[in-house]
Amino acid sequence: MxxxxxxxxxxxxxxxxxxxxxxxxxxxxxxxxxxxxxxxxxxxxxxxxxxxxxxxxxxxxxxxxxxxxxxxxxxxxxKGKSGEEDDDGGMKELQDAFELYDLNKNGLISAKELHQILSRLGESCSVDDCTNMIKSVDSDGDGYVNFEEFKKMMSNSPSK
The missing domain is CATH 1.10.238.10 (EF-hand)
Known part of the structure; x- marks a missing residue:
């Protein structure tokens, strides 16, 4: 395809x-x-x-x-098939999604923030589970997900 x-x-x-x-x-x-x-x-x-x-x-x-x-x-x-003439590849929507998770608006998603959002959505996972989720995409090893890491995660792109 x-x-x-x-x-x-x-x-x-x-x-x-x-x-x-x-x-x-x-x-x-x-x-x-x-x-x-x-x-x-x-x-x-x-x-x-x-x-x-x-x-x-x-x-x-x-x-x-x-x-x-x-x-x-x-x-x-x-899949991005919308009628809008939006040529940014979904970057505005992705930024909006990132900001929903970045509760303290510091440009980083912590395990605690991820846990809070997932709990609000009815997910039953621990802060440790969230820490492990973050580790899987945390390419700079700082313990947080920044916007670049979030983009890679959401686009399923391999880390560079």
Whole structure:
């Protein structure tokens, strides 16, 4: 299967990863994400996203205009197939995601911050588990994930 672009993708490309993230948003398990579910997840992540903003997000992703985001629509979004003329390869979305995890806004994600966010999302993992997750992508060995390491992790690019 040929890729459509030479730019590295910062979107989820593995279908299992896409399904896992989708199921986090699909709280009631009905196979679709509603605006209410999207608002709830955004709040759980500490975002103060307005309902208007959520409705714009829904309109961008909900290609069949049924008021819900299906797994197929979500997968298309994760692969970067949006109607927007956004030529940054998803960097704004990636930066926004990074900032959700960087609770103290110091440009680094610590094991404690990762643990707090994952706990809010209902994940049961310890701070030690989070430390190990960070070690797996911490190329400079400082014990934190910076934005460059986060980009590599999200794009599944090999460390250089």
């Amino acid at each position: 040929a890729t459509e672009s030479n730019k590295p993708s910062v979107y989820l490309t593995n279908l299992d990863e896409v399904k896992q993230v989708f199921s986090r948003f699909d709280v009631n398990g009905d196979g679709k994400i509603s605006a209410v579910e999207l608002v709830d997840v955004m709040k759980a992540l500490g975002s103060d996203t307005s309902l208007d903003e959520v409705n714009r997000i829904m309109a961008d992703i909900d290609t069949d205009c049924d008021g819900f985001i299906s797994l197929e629509e979500f997968a298309g979004f994760c």
